[in-house]
Amino acid sequence: CVTRWSKLDTTWTGVAWRDFVKLIDVDPAATHVMAHCDLGYTTNIGLDVLDDDDTMLAHLYDGKPLDAEHGYPMRLLVPKKYFWKSAKWLRGLEFMQGDQPGFWERHGYHMQGDPWLEERFGW
Template sequence: MGITSKILGERGRRQAKEAGVDASRVPPGQYLTSKFPVLTYGRVPKTDLSSWTLAVDGEVESPFAVTWDELLAMEQRTQTVDIHCVTRWSKLDTTWTGVPITAFMERAGVRPSATHVLAHSDGGYTTNMPLEVLLDDDVMLAHTYEGQPLEPDHGYPLRLLVPKRYFWKSAKFLRRLEILTADRQGFWELNGYHNDGDPFKEERHWF
């Protein structure tokens, strides 16, 4: 652990203690914030919900795409989770509503040969993860944050929410899930970020 990580980690644990929060919820090198910092690669896209779709394809038995209304007609869930950004901030007890990823993927019928997923966003952003990470029970297709539709800066109309990974894996402006038979790195992974991005292992970068 570097000097910066150590200092910020101590700050995060102190903040947790002062807030009466279990310090084990704060990953190494993170500090707590009550704000929701905005970090986006590229421009925020303009979205027309009347023509918007979300697709799943690749190593699935039944590739399909849903419209916005069809997505909202699927099973919905609200959950409260902690989120952690690679830029060292953590925000605890954030509440999201959306479609559980398992409900979405069950319709597609993932093939036994599938091992990974590459998430594609408007604007060309991509990020990857093992299929077992995608199918965790707290991963969702999130459209609502703290009772309100996602703001454009935070991924409107839909983002992938992967709480157990650094937040760059929770792709904003999500449009497609490509199911793969082998790993394929996404934008930040090809530019030095760690392939797995587990905040509790402090997997920030490859180097």
């Protein structure tokens, strides 16, 4: 988490990102995705980041359907980034040519959000 705590040993189930993108027509010029969620929340993620073994569109958490707290009806799970990048309440995906800031990024959070590099804030 951006506040330096983590919850380990969680189990998420869903559709692997790599399987999902095989089923849709992605513009070859696209480099990033904007995840659109309830209440106008958005977050930006590079397609190169999403192309990872553990990235998924999750619909189960610890074997149970997602509840509102964990992102019902679907969550974009990006485990190698700070969890504000794992967008809850997912409603749509916008494939973009170039990067644009999402909700938290417009409010000072880092565009990449890599926890290993402590990329919390963009300033």
